[in-house]
Amino acid sequence: MEPLLSVEHVTLRFKGVLALADVSFQVPAGAFYAIIGPNGAGKTSLLNVLSGLYRPQQGHVRFDGRDLDGHSPQARTRLGLGRTFQNLEIFRGMTALENVKLGADLRFGYPALLPRARREQAARAWAEEVMDYLHLAPYRNVPAGMLPYGLQKRVEVARALAGRPKLLLLDEPMAGLALEEKQDLARYLLDARREWGVTLVWVEHDLRAVMELSDGVLVLSYGEVLYEGEPAGARENPRVVEAYLGAEA
Numbered sequence: 111m112e113p114l115l116s117v118e119h120v121t122l123r124f125k126g127v128l129a130l131a132d133v134s135f136q137v138p139a140g141a142f143y144a145i146i147g148p149n150g151a152g153k154t155s156l157l158n159v160l161s162g163l164y165r166p167q168q169g170h171v172r173f174d175g176r177d178l179d180g181h182s183p184q185a186r187t188r189l190g191l192g193r194t195f196q197n198l199e200i201f202r203g204m205t206a207l208e209n210v211k212l213g214a215d216l217r218f219g220y221p222a223l224l225p226r227a228r229r230e231q232a233a234r235a236w237a238e239e240v241m242d243y244l245h246l247a248p249y250r251n252v253p254a255g256m257l258p259y260g261l262q263k264r265v266e267v268a269r270a271l272a273g274r275p276k277l278l279l280l281d282e283p284m285a286g287l288a289l290e291e292k293q294d295l296a297r298y299l300l301d302a303r304r305e306w307g308v309t310l311v312w313v314e315h316d317l318r319a320v321m322e323l324s325d326g327v328l329v330l331s332y333g334e335v336l337y338e339g340e341p342a343g344a345r346e347n348p349r350v351v352e353a354y355l356g357a358e359a
């Protein structure tokens with residue numbers, strides 16, 4: 111069966127900087143797949159290529175049986191490629207529920223098969239369901255900007271999940287969270303995968319979380335693939351160990 115996501119020989123340059131050098135990997139449907147690597151390795155650039163914000167000079171991205179070349183970020187979202195960002199991208203003045211409903215509108219907004227009032231009703235009911243699922247219901251009417259950081263992050267993830275993406279790209283979802291919040295978020299992501307079948311691709315600096323949760327990992331350094339495969343193998347790979355030790359030195 112064709113993998114849900116297939117990245118084929120992607121090369122991305124910014125003037126003198128080679129951000130991604132002939133990067134290839136595949137993510138099967140249902141995976142929890144991690145992209146790791148030292149600072150400046152090219153992780154965010156890779157997510158930007160996947161979501162269509164950057165256009166690589168070479169290579170292709172295939173998603174759900176389609177070549178994504180030439181598809182705008184909005185078109186990719188509609189095809190089922192969701193995204194959360196490294197810096198929170200929620201609307202602080204809107205309530206938590208209104209934020210999540212924006213995601214739900216994606217699911218029910220097009221194609222406009224239902225009359226507007228029915229769409230509104232369906233999107234709202236679905237937003238409430240997602241909020242319940244992520245234990246956000248008590249905060250539904252609080253302006254998102256007034257919530258503590260960990261809950262804002264959860265609202266952002268809820269909004270992305272409410273769009274019912276086939277694949278969700280998460281850029282450092284655990285950054286800035288306390289240990290307990292990380293464990294909660296991990297549980298919500300695993301639940302969402304089981305319940306809604308969403309495939310997860312995350313960039314993460316917390317290697318312990320990556321090793322515990324992921325079933326596949328891509329290790330980048332200076333834009334190059336150092337390792338691709340099961341997380342346990344990354345730990346023993348001399349190139350990976352050297353890249354991380356080098357980064358820490």
Ligand SMILES: Nc1ncnc2c1ncn2[C@@H]1O[C@H](COP(=O)(O)OP(=O)(O)OP(=O)(O)O)[C@@H](O)[C@H]1O
Nearest residue numbers: 124127128129147148149150151152153154155156
């Ligand atoms: N828009 C841009 N213009 C110029 N150079 C860029 C741009 N985006 C990224 N780069 C460069 O590409 C390289 C990879 O950066 P990228 O942000 O993708 O790495 P990263 O692995 O996400 O790093 P971090 O872990 O610090 O977030 C870096 O050398 C960076 O300076």
